[in-house]
Amino acid sequence: xxxxxxxxxxxxxxxxxxxxxxxxxxxxxxxxxxxxxxxxxxxxxxxxxxxxxxxxxxxxxxxxxxxxxxxxxxxxxxxxxxxxxxxxxxxxxxxxxxxxxxxxxxxxxxxxxxxxxxxxxxxxxxxxxxxxxxxxxxxxxxxxxxxxxxxxxxxxxxxxxxxxxxxxxxxxxxxxxxxxxxxxxxxxxxxxxxxxxxxxxxxxxxxxxxxxxxxxxxxxxxxxxxxxxxxxxxxxxxxxxxxxxxxxxxxxxxxxxxxxxxxxxxxxxxxxxxxxxxxxxxxx
Amino acid sequence: xxxxxxxxxxxxxxxxxxxxxxxxxxxxxxxxxxxxxxxxxxxxxxxxxxxxxxxxxxxxxxxxxxxxxxxxxxxxxxxxxxxxxxxxxxxxxxxxxxxxxxxxxxxxxxxxxxxxxxxxxxxxxxxxxxxxxxxxxxxxxxxxxxxxxxxxxxxxxxxxxxxxxxxxxxxxxxxxxxxxxxxxxxxxxxxxxxxxxxxxxxxxxxxxxxxxxxxxxxxxxxxxxxxxxxxxxxxxxxxxxxxxxxxxxxxxxxxxxxxxxxxxxxxxxxxxxxxxxxxxxxxxxxxxxxxxxxxxxxxxxxxxxxxxxxxxxxxxxxxxxxxxxxxxxxxxxxxxxxxxxxxxxxxxxxxxxxxxxxxx
Numbered sequence: 001x002x003x004x005x006x007x008x009x010x011x012x013x014x015x016x017x018x019x020x021x022x023x024x025x026x027x028x029x030x031x032x033x034x035x036x037x038x039x040x041x042x043x044x045x046x047x048x049x050x051x052x053x054x055x056x057x058x059x060x061x062x063x064x065x066x067x068x069x070x071x072x073x074x075x076x077x078x079x080x081x082x083x084x085x086x087x088x089x090x091x092x093x094x095x096x097x098x099x100x101x102x103x104x105x106x107x108x109x110x111x112x113x114x115x116x117x118x119x120x121x122x123x124x125x126x127x128x129x130x131x132x133x134x135x136x137x138x139x140x141x142x143x144x145x146x147x148x149x150x151x152x153x154x155x156x157x158x159x160x161x162x163x164x165x166x167x168x169x170x171x172x173x174x175x176x177x178x179x180x181x182x183x184x185x186x187x188x189x190x191x192x193x194x195x196x197x198x199x200x201x202x203x204x205x206x207x208x209x210x211x212x213x214x215x216x217x218x219x220x221x222x223x224x225x226x227x228x229x230x231x232x233x234x235x236x237x238x239x240x241x242x243x244x245x246x247x248x249x250x251x252x253x254x255x256x257x258x259x260x261x262x263x264x265x266x267x268x269x270x271x272x273x274x275x276x277x278x279x280x281x282x283x284x
Numbered sequence: 285x286x287x288x289x290x291x292x293x294x295x296x297x298x299x300x301x302x303x304x305x306x307x308x309x310x311x312x313x314x315x316x317x318x319x320x321x322x323x324x325x326x327x328x329x330x331x332x333x334x335x336x337x338x339x340x341x342x343x344x345x346x347x348x349x350x351x352x353x354x355x356x357x358x359x360x361x362x363x364x365x366x367x368x369x370x371x372x373x374x375x376x377x378x379x380x381x382x383x384x385x386x387x388x389x390x391x392x393x394x395x396x397x398x399x400x401x402x403x404x405x406x407x408x409x410x411x412x413x414x415x416x417x418x419x420x421x422x423x424x425x426x427x428x429x430x431x432x433x434x435x436x437x438x439x440x441x442x443x444x445x446x447x448x449x450x451x452x453x454x455x456x457x458x459x460x461x462x463x464x465x466x467x468x469x470x471x472x473x474x475x476x477x478x479x480x481x482x483x484x485x486x487x488x489x490x491x492x493x494x495x496x497x498x499x500x501x502x503x504x505x506x507x508x509x510x511x512x513x514x515x516x517x518x519x520x521x522x523x524x525x526x527x528x529x530x531x532x533x534x535x536x537x538x539x540x541x542x543x544x545x546x547x548x549x550x551x552x553x554x555x556x557x558x559x560x561x562x563x564x565x566x567x568x569x570x571x572x573x574x575x576x577x578x579x580x581x582x583x584x585x586x587x588x589x590x591x592x593x594x595x596x597x598x599x600x601x602x603x604x605x606x607x608x609x610x611x612x613x614x615x616x617x618x619x620x621x622x623x624x625x626x627x628x629x630x631x632x633x634x635x636x637x638x639x640x641x642x643x644x
Contacts, residue, residue, distance in 0.1 A: 035416055037423075086613050094612050096362055096419055097555060101608025104548045108602030115595045213423055213544065220420050255431045258424035265421050266409040 007243055009135060013200065015238020016138030017193045018218045022230035023145050024189025025219050030162040031182040032088045035224075037099040038079070039190050041106045044211040046072055046194025048110050052117065061199075068195055076187030084183040107212070134200040141196075142231060145189060149227060158182055162225070190215075210254055214241075217257035221264050223271025232272060304484060323469055328462055336461050338573055343468035344529050345569035349553040350479050350562055351522025356551070357559035358483060359515040360495035361415055364547045365406050365422035368429035369520045371542030373399040373527025378446045378537065379439055388467075392528040399524020400517045402429075407516035411509060426544055433539035445538035446531075468529055475522060480562050482518070491515055492560075545601060552604045555611050558620025567619050575607075576600050 025039045049071050054064035083102045087095040149155040157178050160168040169175055194211065222233025237257050245253035264271065297303040307313045327339065352366050373395035380386040380394055410421040433440050440446060482488055490511050493501040502508050531537050549572060557568025576596075583596035611618055 035419070037419065083609065090612070093360065093362060093415060094616065096416070097551065098609050098612050100364075100548050100551060101555075101605040101612070104545060104552070104605030104608065105602050106605075107545060108598040108600070108605060110598075112595055112598035112602065115598065213427060216420055216423060220417075224416075251431070251435055255428060258427045258431075261424040262409055262421055262428075265413070265417055269410075269413050269417055 008239065009132065011239030011242035012235060013132075013135035013138060013238070014197075014242055015218075015235035016135060016142055017197050017200075017234075018215060018238050019231040019234030020138060020141050020145060020196075021190045021193040021215050022218045022222060022234045023142065023149075023227060024186035024193075025215065026222075026225060026227055026230045027149065027158065027182055027189070028084070028186040029224055031158045032161075032179055033092060034084065034087045035092060035096050035099070036084070036186070037096060038083075038102045038106065039186075040212045040215045041103045042079070042187060042190035043194035043197065043215060044209070045075065045106055045110060046191035047198035047211060048114065048194075049075070049191075050195045050198045052113065065195070065199060069192065072191035072195065073184075073188065076184050076191060079187055080180060080183035084187075085179065088179060103212070134196060137196060138193075141192065145185075146227065146231070148185075154178065154181060214257065217261040217264075220261050221271060223274035226271065226273040229271050229273035306480065320473070323473075324466070328465060333461060336465050338577060340461070340465055340468050340533055341576075342566075342569050342573045343465075343472045344526050344533060345550075345553060345572060346472055346566045347475055347529070348523050348526035348550055349557065349565035349569045350476060351519045351526065352550050353554045353559065353562065353565045354479060354483070354491070354522065355515055355519035357554055357561070357564070358488060358491045358495060359512060361407075361411075361512065361515070362419050362551070363406070363422045363516075363519070364419055364544065364551075365426040365429070366519075366523050366550050367542045367544070367546035368426045368433075369399045369403050369406070369523040370527035370530065370546070370550075371429060371433060371537075371539075372402045373524030374531035374537050374542070375433065375440055375446070375527075376524070377528045377531045382446075388532065392471075392525060392532075395528030395531075396521045396524040399527065400521040403516045403520025403523070404513060406520075407513065411512045411516070423544070426547060430539055430543060433542060440539070443539060445536050464532060468533070471525065471529065475525065476562055476566070479522075483562070487511070487514070548608075549601075549604050552608045554618075555608050555616075556618055558618030559616070561618075561620040564618050564620035571607075571619070572604065575603055579603065 021039065021043055025036060028034050028036050046068070050064060050068040053059055053068050053071075054061050056064075059067070079102070083098060087098055090098065149158070157168070157173045160171070160173060161175065161178065165175075197211070218234040218237040219230065220233070221236060222229025222231070237260065240260060241253045241257055244256040297305075307316070328336070331339070348366070348370055352363065355361050355363055355366075376395040376398045377391045380391040386394070406422055406425040407418070410418040434443055483491070490501070490506045493504065493506055494508050494511055498508050527542075530541075534541075553568030553572050554565055555568070556571050557566065558564025579600040580596045582599060615621060617624070
């Protein structure tokens with residue numbers, strides 16, 4: 001049994017990765033009112049790409065990391081172009097159904113490749129064996145994302161579109177380019193968080209399957225349309241999961257986040273940070 | 285003698301009763317009777333055991349898809365937890381048969397009833413919210429149920445699967461597949477007719493009103509919360525009956541049969557077949573089972589020809605996902621919608637313009 005500080009550091013490290021991924025989801029939701037249920041599966045995809053690359057004998061783990069980020073960029077662009085962009089024209093429920101289909105496709109693809117290549121992806125190379133390294137990397141990525149969202153002109157545009165789409169359009173915001181960039185960044189956030197998770201101490205094959213929906217408790221806890229909420233929700237769920245598992249990946253770690261989700265929807269469906277003026281207010 | 289109408293060139297209903305009739309022309313009635321004869325007489329006499337097995341699967345999936353269609357197609361609520369509800373029905377039969385030696389005619393309805401209760405519990409937290417939140421709660425409930433299926437080893441048998449059923453079901457099943465085939469298709473016919481009649485009554489119209497505009501439905505005096513709850517219960521009842529039949533059909537079930545992928549595949553069935561139609565659910569189940577068989581076939585062929593062991597199950601998942609995406613983007617009405625288009629082209633042939641006169 002690990003000490004309490006150890007659990008907190010572990011939880012914070014895992015939570016920062018959840019936070020990064022949840023921020024991607026919130027970005028896409030704010031920009032185009034798209035509920036992307038593929039998000040969890042994208043994390044699994046990132047983890048899978050990294051594990052697959054590092055299982056090849058000739059590739060060092062550092063090269064695998066860089067190579068997998070490049071491949072993930074390509075994957076994010078393809079998914080944005082083919083599957084996310086048509087969603088802006090569809091009804092929100094139809095959009096959900098499309099992302100479910102993409103989720104099933106990615107699942108099939110992952111199991112197909114892993115069975116065909118017969119690579120041993122059960123254990124990662126563990127280059128970030130120290131959890132502190134993951135913690136620092138995760139928090140760095142979250143801060144970069146947040147800084148980009150708050151300070152760059154693109155972030156400003158997205159917030160403008162989120163507040164009032166018609167007004168933003170009439171002020172000359174390049175909405176097509178904006179959607180493209182937002183979709184790619186959101187995909188990259190999920191994929192990179194998956195890569196970091198696989199590079200960290202959480203990499204195992206069963207984790208890959210359970211990763212497909214682990215992100216949603218964090219998103220709901222924080223509130224669908226709040227960046228602050230995404231960060232706090234991710235970190236809280238990470239700590240909850242680590243404490244439930246007692247440091248390892250216990251069975252309770254697969255249960256408590258989902259119970260938390262149900263309780264949050266029952267008691268405070270708008271999440272931790274949402275006010276009634278928010279367009280994502282659930283009792284619409 | 286009554287004059288038969290085989291193909292009408294327009295709508296000649298002269299009363300509301302007539303308009304609501306199950307069959308618009310006598311040809312439809314004829315097709316229905318022919319279908320019953322084919323399913324209950326011709327196929328059991330001529331079909332090989334493999335065909336009967338596949339048809340049994342189609343029947344089970346059809347019942348589950350009709351249930352999901354009541355919820356998603358008619359009420360407009362997306363559930364990602366239907367495979368867990370299906371699992372509740374399946375495990376109820378296993379528990380009742382193995383521990384209490386309950387006969388089939390008690391175990392299967394009990395599976396449906398317990399599944400309906402599970403469905404109400406699933407839906408309760410999110411039914412008062414906008415639809416998006418229902419996806420998340422049902423997904424979470426799905427995961428919680430999967431956890432229970434895996435970890436409550438004393439009852440469910442854990443990951444390795446349940447102990448085989450050892451009641452009258454098992455004995456009957458081993459003696460002949462035919463009995464199970466008849467049970468499945470009798471139930472399918474009864475439940476499909478029940479669903480059709482339910483959905484063209486006050487209940488069904490209330491559900492459609494809620495789907496199209498919940499606020500307007502509320503203003504007109506439809507208690508939305510109660511009807512959404514009822515819709516969830518009825519839908520889960522169907523899924524539970526299907527699950528109960530599934531456990532009689534496969535005799536050994538494991539938690540892997542009831543994962544999130546299967547929930548999405550159930551959704552794929554109603555999207556491919558057509559949301560908001562009963563025949564669409566059955567068509568979708570047929571397509572999904574054909575897809576499963578085809579991917580096993582493709583797996584075998586490619587393994588022989590190229591030496592690549594393609595994995596049938598991943599191929600099946602991938603294609604089902606692709607079909608969801610393509611149908612939603614290009615033909616959201618599904619195959620039932622294509623069928624309606626073709627019919628209306630023929631009906632108004634010289635004008636050759638697609639007129640959508642089917643009720644969506």
